[in-house]
Amino acid sequence: xxxxxxxxxxxxxxxxxxxxxxxxxxxxxxxxxxxxxxxxxxxxxxxxxxxxxxxxxxxxxxxxxxxxxxxxxxxxxxxxxxxxxxxxxxxxxxxxxxxxxxxxxxxxxxxxxxxxxxxxxxxxxxxxxxxxxxxxxxxxxxxxxxxxxxxxxxxxxxxxxxxxxxxxxxxxxxxxxxxxxxxxxxxxxxxxxxxxxxxxxxxxxxxxxxxxxxxxxxxxxxxxxxxxxxxxxxxxxxxxxxxxxxxxxxxxxxxxxxxxxxxxxxxxxxxxxxxxxxxxxxxxxxxxxxxxxxxxxxxxxxxxxxxxxxxxxxxxxxxxxxxxxxxxxxxxxxxxxxxxxxxxxxxxxxxxxxxxxxxxxxxxxxxxxxxxxxxxxxx
Numbered sequence: 001x002x003x004x005x006x007x008x009x010x011x012x013x014x015x016x017x018x019x020x021x022x023x024x025x026x027x028x029x030x031x032x033x034x035x036x037x038x039x040x041x042x043x044x045x046x047x048x049x050x051x052x053x054x055x056x057x058x059x060x061x062x063x064x065x066x067x068x069x070x071x072x073x074x075x076x077x078x079x080x081x082x083x084x085x086x087x088x089x090x091x092x093x094x095x096x097x098x099x100x101x102x103x104x105x106x107x108x109x110x111x112x113x114x115x116x117x118x119x120x121x122x123x124x125x126x127x128x129x130x131x132x133x134x135x136x137x138x139x140x141x142x143x144x145x146x147x148x149x150x151x152x153x154x155x156x157x158x159x160x161x162x163x164x165x166x167x168x169x170x171x172x173x174x175x176x177x178x179x180x181x182x183x184x185x186x187x188x189x190x191x192x193x194x195x196x197x198x199x200x201x202x203x204x205x206x207x208x209x210x211x212x213x214x215x216x217x218x219x220x221x222x223x224x225x226x227x228x229x230x231x232x233x234x235x236x237x238x239x240x241x242x243x244x245x246x247x248x249x250x251x252x253x254x255x256x257x258x259x260x261x262x263x264x265x266x267x268x269x270x271x272x273x274x275x276x277x278x279x280x281x282x283x284x285x286x287x288x289x290x291x292x293x294x295x296x297x298x299x300x301x302x303x304x305x306x307x308x309x310x311x312x313x314x315x316x317x318x319x320x321x322x323x324x325x326x327x328x329x330x331x332x333x334x335x336x337x338x339x340x341x342x343x344x345x346x347x348x349x350x351x352x353x354x355x356x357x358x359x360x361x362x363x364x365x366x367x368x369x370x371x372x373x374x375x376x377x378x379x
Contacts (some may be wrong), residue, residue, distance in 0.1 A: 004038040004082040013044040021088045027369030038080040084379045092139040102139045103147040106293030149294035152315040171371045174363035175299035192237040196284035199247040204288040211335035214260045237263045244268040295319050302356030323355035346375035
């Protein structure tokens with residue numbers, strides 16, 4: 001059987017999509033020595049993956065989400081005489097006529113359609129949205145199977161596109177290996193919250209800043225009134241690790257607007273080694289997002305023995321269960337209350353760490369690869 005996987009997202013520039021594709025390909029190479037694979041890569045990620053002999057690299061140096069992708073990729077895919085193609089995102093070329101499965105990670109573009117989520121001219125944004133709906137509709141209706149990372153996304157796809165849920169298969173993702181901590185549960189932590197990810201509007205970082213402003217303004221006033229520093233609340237610090245782009249620039253402006261430069265540090269891209277060190281040092285990981293497809297960062301936190309504070313949105317509750325302290329992501333007051341509740345309770349911290357250690361072990365990239373391979377074998 002000849003299986004193709006579009007791996008152009010692999011590498012740090014592909015963010016979560018790249019990590020999913022990387023873990024899929026590497027784990028398939030561990031479990032499947034029989035089938036032949038064509039792995040489509042760009043020049044800048046050509047050497048990123050070390051593959052088995054039955055995995056052949058194919059150059060597909062074509063930009064994502066482009067007209068060039070729609071015109072050139074069908075021919076590149078067709079040249080490999082595939083039995084089945086796996087495109088790990090919605091961007092399946094509409095002119096490709098071979099059999100394919102597609103992974104739809106989320107419907108965030110459906111949920112957040114206003115122009116505030118883009119930096120593009122409103123007319124260009126409108127045209128791109130039309131193209132997006134055309135492409136994702138084709139991917140969903142013409143695919144042999146749809147893979148999603150959660151039951152929440154599965155139900156959203158079925159509801160929005162009016163398709164039978166039997167066409168959709170859930171394959172949970174997992175934490176990344178480098179985050180699994182060798183430190184004891186009682187390791188000393190530094191008093192800062194950590195967030196890692198994009199600064200897109202749906203990540204809801206402005207409300208997190210609002211909550212932090214509330215906490216720290218209360219703390220400052222109590223410090224000035226209290227004779228004993230032990231009686232006053234502790235200033236909450238926050239480290240945000242976001243790619244350097246226009247959205248992170250907007251976020252920096254919001255930090256300055258709230259006069260939070262002393263308590264909020266905005267870092268750019270960090271490699272896995274630097275990131276894992278931050279996870280080992282933080283007091284807690286905070287995940288204020290309004291919408292996700294799965295939530296790998298929260299599992300990375302659990303793997304690092306790091307307590308998790310998260311949005312009470314359905315998908316995160318599905319993935320994290322009782323291993324997180326949840327807050328209403330649209331209510332800065334509630335975010336602030338939960339941060340303070342966490343900071344005052346050593347028992348809560350300990351319980352979250354223990355529950356997180358149990359929860360994170362339930363997810364496995366190897367299991368995800370086995371499930372995906374069984375899908376390929378049907379075609």
